[in-house]
Amino acid sequence: MLELNKGKLLYTFEQCQQCGICSAVCPENAISLSLRKDGLHDIEIGTERCIACGKCVKSCPANKEYNYEGYFDGFEQKKYFLGYHADNRIRRESSSGGICKTLIIDSLKNSVVDGVYSLRCTDSFPFARGEFYTRENLPSFGDMPNSVYHSVMACTEIGRIQPCKRLMLVGTACQLRALNSVIKGKCDEIIRVCIFCKQQKTLDSTRFLAKVMGTSVPQNLRFRPRYRGDGWPGIVRVDESELPWNRAAQIPFGKRLWTVPGCNVCGDSFGIEAGADISLMDPWCIRPHNDLGETLVTVHTPEGGRLLQRCASLILKPQSFSEVEPALSLKDVWRKQVTEPVFRGKPYKERYVRAVRAELNQQRLLRMVVEKLPRLPIICYRILAKLPDLRNLILK
Numbered sequence: 001m002l003e004l005n006k007g008k009l010l011y012t013f014e015q016c017q018q019c020g021i022c023s024a025v026c027p028e029n030a031i032s033l034s035l036r037k038d039g040l041h042d043i044e045i046g047t048e049r050c051i052a053c054g055k056c057v058k059s060c061p062a063n064k065e066y067n068y069e070g071y072f073d074g075f076e077q078k079k080y081f082l083g084y085h086a087d088n089r090i091r092r093e094s095s096s097g098g099i100c101k102t103l104i105i106d107s108l109k110n111s112v113v114d115g116v117y118s119l120r121c122t123d124s125f126p127f128a129r130g131e132f133y134t135r136e137n138l139p140s141f142g143d144m145p146n147s148v149y150h151s152v153m154a155c156t157e158i159g160r161i162q163p164c165k166r167l168m169l170v171g172t173a174c175q176l177r178a179l180n181s182v183i184k185g186k187c188d189e190i191i192r193v194c195i196f197c198k199q200q201k202t203l204d205s206t207r208f209l210a211k212v213m214g215t216s217v218p219q220n221l222r223f224r225p226r227y228r229g230d231g232w233p234g235i236v237r238v239d240e241s242e243l244p245w246n247r248a249a250q251i252p253f254g255k256r257l258w259t260v261p262g263c264n265v266c267g268d269s270f271g272i273e274a275g276a277d278i279s280l281m282d283p284w285c286i287r288p289h290n291d292l293g294e295t296l297v298t299v300h301t302p303e304g305g306r307l308l309q310r311c312a313s314l315i316l317k318p319q320s321f322s323e324v325e326p327a328l329s330l331k332d333v334w335r336k337q338v339t340e341p342v343f344r345g346k347p348y349k350e351r352y353v354r355a356v357r358a359e360l361n362q363q364r365l366l367r368m369v370v371e372k373l374p375r376l377p378i379i380c381y382r383i384l385a386k387l388p389d390l391r392n393l394i395l396k
């Protein structure tokens with residue numbers, strides 16, 4: 001998070017959501033990003049260059065006030081679909097059912113939008129960067145990454161966005177919020193596709209997973225990762241080694257280990273506050289593991305519904321709220337929302353402080369155990385993953 005204090009630009013790493021927008025909007029190139037050992041970026045401010053114009057502060061998503069009142073009110077009335085690409089090969093190789101990549105490609109092909117800002121795969125860490133796609137620059141499925149769970153500075157390439165009539169923005173809520181602040185005037189209409197996100201990870205989560213696989217992430221970060229794909233929930237791969245995703249995710253995700261610190265100040269997993277028209281997520285708890293995959297789509301606006309209907313390559317099955325509720329993680333999102341003020345240092349209820357303290361202590365302890373003992377029999381990780389969550393016990 002960035003703020004101006006008496007004309008001086010201050011950076012708080014603990015609230016940084018790792019989107020990279022600050023460096024992209026700086027007119028004086030005074031902000032540079034430096035890679036840390038855990039794969040996150042520190043922001044370095046060239047004080048001699050900084051003119052304290054405040055552009056970075058205005059675009060920083062961690063600075064934005066959230067209004068969560070009524071956040072969950074409309075969920076029973078929303079439209080839901082389980083969907084996937086009609087081609088089984090694409091469906092199988094995508095993160096869940098391939099809805100996101102299909103929307104990007106089909107919407108450009110069919111001129112539903114004239115531009116899309118999303119990600120493109122790269123060869124080196126963090127293995128993806130921001131990209132502006134058009135019909136002339138149409139991506140293939142392989143050009144775009146599956147879910148990348150370590151942080152990607154997705155907003156650093158906003159300079160590539162060309163003026164267009166209808167622009168699609170694709171990203172997690174924090175990225176959408178950052179993009180919202182800079183695209184005014186560049187297009188007439190915006191459609192937003194939110195990748196549902198409860199937390200982004202540091203590279204240490206991948207290091208841990210590599211150890212569990214019996215390999216390691218090289219120090220120079222020259223390796224080929226793959227998160228998801230090969231069915232649902234798929235696999236995680238580090239070079240030639242792989243692990244089923246449901247097993248890999250148990251500890252790092254279930255216990256929120258190695259999380260980007262700025263994720264603690266975002267409770268907008270669906271991107272509703274960021275203006276999302278649809279959100280895309282996994283069908284956890286409502287679909288068994290299988291060889292193909294499906295994406296759970298939540299439609300927030302009529303525009304989002306129209307976008308889906310105009311995508312001929314998708315098979316979409318309508319679902320009721322009660323059918324999808326177990327997958328929506330509404331309680332987890334609520335917990336993030338109520339504990340957010342504690343992380344921001346704002347007025348909070350004592351119970352929430354206790355919950356946050358308990359959670360942080362539990363995380364520290366678990367990290368210590370699994371980092372020291374990375375090759376325990378898998379049964380031990382299963383037991384650790386099932387440990388009661390202290391935060392949940394306090395907030396019950």
Ligand SMILES: Cc1cc2nc3c(=O)[nH]c(=O)nc-3n(C[C@H](O)[C@H](O)[C@H](O)COP(=O)(O)OP(=O)(O)OC[C@H]3O[C@@H](n4cnc5c(N)ncnc54)[C@H](O)[C@@H]3O)c2cc1C
Nearest residue numbers: 094095096097098099100101119146147148197281282295
């Ligand atoms: C960091 C992160 C956390 C997530 N957490 C959850 C969760 O807790 N619960 C849940 O149900 N689902 C979660 N998801 C969403 C889930 O992993 C799938 O992305 C979603 O189901 C869409 O699947 P798909 O097959 O339609 O996507 P695909 O068609 O495979 O397309 C994936 C799209 O995601 C984009 N993308 C990949 N990584 C990132 C990134 N880091 N930032 C921005 N865009 C990215 C790609 O550019 C691509 O457009 C998370 C995703 C991410 C990236």
